[in-house]
Amino acid sequence: xxxxxxxxxxxxxxxxxxxxxxxxxxxxxxxxxxxxxxxxxxxxxxxxxxxxxxxxxxxxxxxxxxxxxxxxxxxxxxxxxxxxxxxxxxxxxxxxxxx
Amino acid sequence: xxxxxxxxxxxxxxxxxxxxxxxxxxxxxxxxxxxxxxxxxxxxxxxxxxxxxxxxxxxxxxxxxxxxxxxxxxxxxxxxxxxxxxxxxxxxxxxxxxxxxxxxxxxxxxxxxxxxxxxxxxxxxxxxxxxxxxxxxxxxxxxxxxxxxxxxxxxxxxxxxxxxxxxxxxxxxxxxx
Numbered sequence: 001x002x003x004x005x006x007x008x009x010x011x012x013x014x015x016x017x018x019x020x021x022x023x024x025x026x027x028x029x030x031x032x033x034x035x036x037x038x039x040x041x042x043x044x045x046x047x048x049x050x051x052x053x054x055x056x057x058x059x060x061x062x063x064x065x066x067x068x069x070x071x072x073x074x075x076x077x078x079x080x081x082x083x084x085x086x087x088x089x090x091x092x093x094x095x096x097x098x099x
Numbered sequence: 100x101x102x103x104x105x106x107x108x109x110x111x112x113x114x115x116x117x118x119x120x121x122x123x124x125x126x127x128x129x130x131x132x133x134x135x136x137x138x139x140x141x142x143x144x145x146x147x148x149x150x151x152x153x154x155x156x157x158x159x160x161x162x163x164x165x166x167x168x169x170x171x172x173x174x175x176x177x178x179x180x181x182x183x184x185x186x187x188x189x190x191x192x193x194x195x196x197x198x199x200x201x202x203x204x205x206x207x208x209x210x211x212x213x214x215x216x217x218x219x220x221x222x223x224x225x226x227x228x229x230x231x232x233x234x235x236x237x238x239x240x241x242x243x244x245x246x247x248x249x250x251x252x253x254x255x256x257x258x259x260x261x262x263x264x265x266x267x268x269x270x271x272x273x274x275x276x
Contacts, residue, residue: 001113001120003229006157007222009124013131013150015215020135022207026199028140028185032147035178036131039154042166050161051231055242058163059251062243065166065173066258070265072178076185077273083189084275092201 006047013040027079027089031072038068119160127153138195140186144179151175161231165240 013036020033042061049057083089130149137143151174158167201207247255 001116001231003231004222004226005120008219011215011218012128015211016131016135018214019207019211022210023200023204025201029143032143032182033135043154043157046158046161046163046166050235053232055239055246058166058243059246061166062169063254063258065169066262069173069178070262072181073269074265076181077269079185080188080273089189
């Protein structure tokens with residue numbers, strides 16, 4: 001198997017995730033796209049770990065899974081708070097910093 | 100997609116893996132595209148499950164079975180339940196929904212295509228046709244755990260504290276008072 005198959009697939013998933021983060025207005029959908037991005041990075045790590053014959057890639061993939069779980073917890077709590085305060089989870093409407 | 104498929108059929112001795120990779124790659128890319136374009140939030144969550152499951156299958160293909168098991172347990176098990184709770188608590192309407200996307204989403208598409216172009220150029224330029232090792236050894240779980248609890252013990256402890264902090268933070272942020 002070519003290393004590039006995995007790396008290019010991860011690049012495609014990453015780009016799709018970036019498009020999702022930039023184009024979605026619903027906060028929960030933005031979080032889902034962020035999960036897509038984190039997963040594509042994990043594919044890269046595991047592919048490079050296998051390529052180098054080193055388990056360090058898998059170890060870091062596990063660390064990223066743990067960090068992603070923490071990120072989803074805090075992110076959803078923030079989305080819930082925005083919904084409670086503004087009755088909407090449109091991320092384009094959360095523009096108080098605009099001045 | 101066609102690039103991935105043509106890449107997938109050039110090594111006869113790994114034909115089963117190549118076919119499996121082609122199927123998995125097609126499923127994951129198609130459901131990722133549906134995930135960012137569908138107009139139903141619950142369908143988006145289900146497409147995310149498909150993407151996560153196919154990524155777990157990729158880990159099995161790369162002989163990283165512990166990461167694959169963790170992916171299924173943590174992502175498909177826990178994170179998806181959290182996501183669906185988020186969908187439920189923010190009162191998504193049932194069925195298709197208007198206004199899930201920005202009007203200027205073509206800028207996002209432009210940025211994503213630009214990124215994809217740069218990344219694939221760099222990858223193809225640098226890694227060309229480097230191959231994965233011929234004899235990938237499965238059953239690396241013992242080695243992974245040895246590494247985590249010896250070389251990477253400090254990051255491991257840091258992540259434990261991070262998880263605790265995130266847990267407390269999420270409770271404090273989301274609780275009504």
